[in-house]
Amino acid sequence: MRVLIVGGGGREHALAWKLRQDDPNIELIAAPGNPGLAQLARCAPVPANDAERLAALAESERVTMTLVGPEAPLAVGIVDRFRARGLPIFGPTRYAAEVETSKSAAKEIMGKGEVPTARAERHTDPDQAKRAAREFGAPVVIKASGLAAGKGVIVCQSMEEADRAIDSMLRLGAFGAAGTELLVEEFLDGEELSVFAMTDGTRVLPMLPAQDHKRLLEGDRGPNTGGMGAYAPVSIGGSMFVDEVVTRVFHPTLTVLREQGRPFTGLLYAGLMLTSQGLRVIEFNCRFGDPETQTLLPLMDSSLLEPMFAVATEEGLAGASSFSWRAAHAVTTVVAAAGYPERPRTGDRITLPKPTKGVELFHAGTAVAPGGALVTSGGRVIAVTAVAATLAEAQERSVRGAEAIQFEGRQYRSDIAWRELSRSPGAGAA
Ligand code: AMP
Numbered sequence: 001m002r003v004l005i006v007g008g009g010g011r012e013h014a015l016a017w018k019l020r021q022d023d024p025n026i027e028l029i030a031a032p033g034n035p036g037l038a039q040l041a042r043c044a045p046v047p048a049n050d051a052e053r054l055a056a057l058a059e060s061e062r063v064t065m066t067l068v069g070p071e072a073p074l075a076v077g078i079v080d081r082f083r084a085r086g087l088p089i090f091g092p093t094r095y096a097a098e099v100e101t102s103k104s105a106a107k108e109i110m111g112k113g114e115v116p117t118a119r120a121e122r123h124t125d126p127d128q129a130k131r132a133a134r135e136f137g138a139p140v141v142i143k144a145s146g147l148a149a150g151k152g153v154i155v156c157q158s159m160e161e162a163d164r165a166i167d168s169m170l171r172l173g174a175f176g177a178a179g180t181e182l183l184v185e186e187f188l189d190g191e192e193l194s195v196f197a198m199t200d201g202t203r204v205l206p207m208l209p210a211q212d213h214k215r216l217l218e219g220d221r222g223p224n225t226g227g228m229g230a231y232a233p234v235s236i237g238g239s240m241f242v243d244e245v246v247t248r249v250f251h252p253t254l255t256v257l258r259e260q261g262r263p264f265t266g267l268l269y270a271g272l273m274l275t276s277q278g279l280r281v282i283e284f285n286c287r288f289g290d291p292e293t294q295t296l297l298p299l300m301d302s303s304l305l306e307p308m309f310a311v312a313t314e315e316g317l318a319g320a321s322s323f324s325w326r327a328a329h330a331v332t333t334v335v336a337a338a339g340y341p342e343r344p345r346t347g348d349r350i351t352l353p354k355p356t357k358g359v360e361l362f363h364a365g366t367a368v369a370p371g372g373a374l375v376t377s378g379g380r381v382i383a384v385t386a387v388a389a390t391l392a393e394a395q396e397r398s399v400r401g402a403e404a405i406q407f408e409g410r411q412y413r414s415d416i417a418w419r420e421l422s423r424s425p426g427a428g429a430a
């Protein structure tokens, strides 16, 4: 089997790693890939959102299936283009991907399916938006409706802040086309969890919930980032909770999408808030999460490749069994570049430790400099995942792994999974 992986981050490296575990003879091509992926795959210098060139690559390489990592190619319709040429691909069509790419479409779908989510109003007029913010009261959340690379969400503690956020989007165009419409949204208080489900549009194979850590600094302080680390399993996300998410979130959402003529196939990611009034969907993503994928896949015992292939070929998941998981804990610590998230510095020379059993290094922002040295090339540089019998041990080994990756100005958190560890003092027997 020959698989094309679209993307070049830590998520795609982890996907490649898992597919190789599932089938040691698999041939992998990554576009554009990265130096970590290059250890498992042939890297083709095609940008991830050039759907036309990727389709040509898949044809000329006669790939069995294509797997899309990031949302950008899905948002420009890579799946539609591949299907039109009869090329099997894992991911949703452009129209179905709107569950992520249009926050107002997501809200409408959730409303129709009675999926629990934060109350929200759509606005294009700044004065009306400001009035709505006053009705909601502080804290209130202002969100750009379109894709804004994770930056279009502003949690406002006061009306002055809300006014500034609204003006920056609707008057100053801070997010370009993504921010010509915005949502004024109820603030949700609670703990966040990510739940992924593989789906053929009707059937659902959920994965273990994982908890991401979006803030830069320990204790969940500092600016928001793409994600500084994650862990799984999460004790408040046990099997009864997953059943509830499948019944109340995934099934009704998929039903509405089917009814609207946009069946969703691929990986649906529900970002959830556990509030005192029960679970609420914060957002959907139409693809695997980063860094949760780097946490979950080393824990997955069953094959990812088999059900993925069944979805990509449109054979469907009727015959598929549920994912099974190792009785162990995983902690992922992200090592980020100097200046991340504001202005990540590139070109710092990286020294990597020798491989350690039970510890995987997934490359994201790395590159090979002209002289052959490994250097930083993006904000999140490498994700270190450790799997161990207890959560405390997984955290310790993950932090040790991060510490051993050396470059100028590196940043990482040594407290990933702190909530879980504080929930259960002697935590962690698997
Ligand atoms: P998103 O881009 O929708 O993933 O939002 C980024 C982050 O903003 C989420 O992970 C939450 O931490 C936070 N957030 C988004 N919506 C809300 C909300 N309604 N209430 C509280 N926090 C939110």
Ligand code: GLY
Binding pocket: 212, 226, 227, 285, 288, 289, 290, 291, 292
């Ligand atoms: N972990 C956050 C994301 O992938 O969007």
